[in-house]
Amino acid sequence: xxSKPTIISYLFSAGLILATIGCTxxxxxxxxxxxxxxxxxxxxxKGNPQPSEYFTGAAFLYPxxxxxxxxxxxxxxxxxxxxxxxxxxxxxxxxxxxxxxGEGIYQExxxxxxxxxxxxxxxxxxxxxxxxxxxxxxKFVHIAITNYKGEQNVVWLQPVSEAEYEAANKQ
Amino acid sequence: xxSKPTIISYLFSAGLILATIGCTxxxxxxxxxxxxxxxxxxxxxKGNPQPSEYFTGAAFLYPxxxxxxxxxxxxxxxxxxxxxxxxxxxxxxxxxxxxxxGEGIYQExxxxxxxxxxxxxxxxxxxxxxxxxxxxxxKFVHIAITNYKGEQNVVWLQPVSEAEYEAANKQ
Numbered sequence: 001x002x003s004k005p006t007i008i009s010y011l012f013s014a015g016l017i018l019a020t021i022g023c024t025x026x027x028x029x030x031x032x033x034x035x036x037x038x039x040x041x042x043x044x045x046k047g048n049p050q051p052s053e054y055f056t057g058a059a060f061l062y063p064x065x066x067x068x069x070x071x072x073x074x075x076x077x078x079x080x081x082x083x084x085x086x087x088x089x090x091x092x093x094x095x096x097x098x099x100x101x102g103e104g105i106y107q108e109x110x111x112x113x114x115x116x117x118x119x120x121x122x123x124x125x126x127x128x129x130x131x132x133x134x135x136x137x138x139k140f141v142h143i144a145i146t147n148y149k150g151e152q153n154v155v156w157l158q159p160v161s162e163a164e165y166e167a168a169n170k171q
Numbered sequence: 172x173x174s175k176p177t178i179i180s181y182l183f184s185a186g187l188i189l190a191t192i193g194c195t196x197x198x199x200x201x202x203x204x205x206x207x208x209x210x211x212x213x214x215x216x217k218g219n220p221q222p223s224e225y226f227t228g229a230a231f232l233y234p235x236x237x238x239x240x241x242x243x244x245x246x247x248x249x250x251x252x253x254x255x256x257x258x259x260x261x262x263x264x265x266x267x268x269x270x271x272x273g274e275g276i277y278q279e280x281x282x283x284x285x286x287x288x289x290x291x292x293x294x295x296x297x298x299x300x301x302x303x304x305x306x307x308x309x310k311f312v313h314i315a316i317t318n319y320k321g322e323q324n325v326v327w328l329q330p331v332s333e334a335e336y337e338a339a340n341k342q
Contacts, residue, residue, distance in 0.1 A: 043271055043289055043290050044290050064269070064292045065267060065292060065294055068294070070264045070265035070296070070297055070318050071265065071267060071294070071316070071318065072243060075267065075269075075292070075316075093241050094241035094242065096236060096242060096246065098235070098246075098314065100214055100271065118214055119214050119215050121235045121236060121246070123236055123239070123242070125241070126241055143269065143314070145242070145246075145316065147241050147242065
């Protein structure tokens with residue numbers, strides 16, 4: 001009489017344990033999926049692919065606002081796929097970057113690369129040679145507020161070489 | 172002999188079923204928690220609580236950039252808890268709002284309320300009476316680019332009444 005209840009309770013417990021293990025495993029997988037799906041919701045669409053005269057790799061611009069009588073700047077969202085970056089360039093009246101997604105790099109001529117992440121703000125001075133873009137392994141998205149001096153807001157220079165880019169990634 | 176295996180398999184199955192029910196219930200709760208945790212990763216910190224002279228309800232400002240020789244505007248991130256909003260006000264040289272989280276409202280004097288969501292950009296004209304804030308049920312976060320005219324960038328007016336706010340939420 002005593003052995004029957006014992007076997008039964010073992011089997012009941014085994015059932016509970018197996019189901020719990022199954023649930024937990026399923027849980028981790030679902031949660032991992034849910035986290036990556038939620039984190040990938042961008043604020044803005046990617047926008048238009050940008051030309052290789054000004055960008056190396058896959059870069060995109062989504063225009064937000066044109067210059068007008070009150071706003072003496074152009075406003076846009078720029079997306080860089082991993083490895084993509086601007087050419088070296090300057091702004092005659094500076095530019096402000098607001099990082100909204102991913103990881104990137106900002107570098108001024110002759111200075112160490114600055115690694116950027118979501119929430120960083122860069123106040124780029126006028127007439128300083130610099131470039132910005134994604135890291136080699138991460139996408140990068142920033143809002144850009146680009147001020148005008150007269151009709152001009154940028155002067156494009158030469159590409160960032162592979163050696164320069166690789167060195168910047170390592171800094 | 173036949174009745175013993177049957178009872179045992181019933182109990183095993185019952186154990187599995189109960190554990191599965193338990194897991195599923197726990198799953199919904201955990202996923203709900205995880206979704207709200209992941210979605211709440213803000214780009215910027217909330218910043219400093221804002222005074223009731225200019226805001227109704229719980230509003231916060233995280234400064235990003237002060238005006239300087241290139242950037243003729245002040246840049247900040249403004250967070251409104253549900254129900255919070257600015258007072259009626261004007262900008263002598265306009266303001267640009269970039270919505271980065273949640274749902275909010277923008278309304279100009281005498282016009283229907285405009286409901287805003289993540290990714291919306293509002294180009295507020297100069298000298299137009301308006302207010303902005305969260306909806307009654309959702310948090311709202313926007314970047315503000317506030318242009319200067321001389322030393323001034325805002326003129327504060329009267330609070331948005333409960334009746335005005337309620338009507339705007341319903342529009």
